[in-house]
Amino acid sequence: MTDETSSTHNHSRSADVAARIERRWAIVAIAVIALIAVMAAYGGIHRATMPQTQVETIDPTTLHLNGEFIESNLGSAIEPNGSVTVRVVGQQYSFTPQCILVPTDTPITIRATSPDVVHGFLIEGTNINTMLVPGYISDLPVQFNKPGEHLMPCHEFCGVGHEGMWGKVKVIDKFDFLQLSTKERRLNCVD
Numbered sequence: 001m002t003d004e005t006s007s008t009h010n011h012s013r014s015a016d017v018a019a020r021i022e023r024r025w026a027i028v029a030i031a032v033i034a035l036i037a038v039m040a041a042y043g044g045i046h047r048a049t050m051p052q053t054q055v056e057t058i059d060p061t062t063l064h065l066n067g068e069f070i071e072s073n074l075g076s077a078i079e080p081n082g083s084v085t086v087r088v089v090g091q092q093y094s095f096t097p098q099c100i101l102v103p104t105d106t107p108i109t110i111r112a113t114s115p116d117v118v119h120g121f122l123i124e125g126t127n128i129n130t131m132l133v134p135g136y137i138s139d140l141p142v143q144f145n146k147p148g149e150h151l152m153p154c155h156e157f158c159g160v161g162h163e164g165m166w167g168k169v170k171v172i173d174k175f176d177f178l179q180l181s182t183k184e185r186r187l188n189c190v191d
């Protein structure tokens with residue numbers, strides 16, 4: 001072997017090594033991207049992320065006049081399938097209803113919006129934490145396993161009265177809730 005051929009040989013061998021290492025790192029990079037894409041899809045589909053990608057809009061100037069957020073429709077309603085839907089409006093500077101009444105061990109959907117400015121919506125002790133944005137409906141699933149009370153502060157500065165904007169969620173036994181629901185179409189604990 002002459003010096004020249006051996007150096008060409010070495011050169012092509014190191015090029016092979018470099019190509020192999022590059023390929024390996026490309027596979028690692030693609031695997032990381034694929035893993036992140038799968039995690040994002042899983043989080044979105046299983047509602048593990050907020051805000052949701054699904055966007056529901058509503059006209060904030062007329063929500064008190066017609067549609068599901070008129071005053072007589074606010075509060076907790078039992079659906080035909082046994083789940084509960086709670087409709088809430090956050091406005092400067094209170095929530096309606098101010099006290100939300102819900103049953104234990106029942107799938108609950110909270111639907112909330114705002115007619116004026118952005119408010120925060122948080123239920124202490126749960127993963128419910130979102131914003132009420134005028135023009136949009138926030139739709140959140142929650143379930144409570146035991147009776148009790150949870151504070152529900154507005155945690156988004158919404159004006160001079162912001163610090164006084166508090167509500168609460170009262171969780172009562174499923175059986176008691178069902179009994180109350182035979183008397184009223186929409187339940188809350190302000191009455």
Ligand SMILES: [Cu+2]
Pocket residue numbers: 090091092093118119120154155156157158162165
């Ligand atoms: Cu507020």
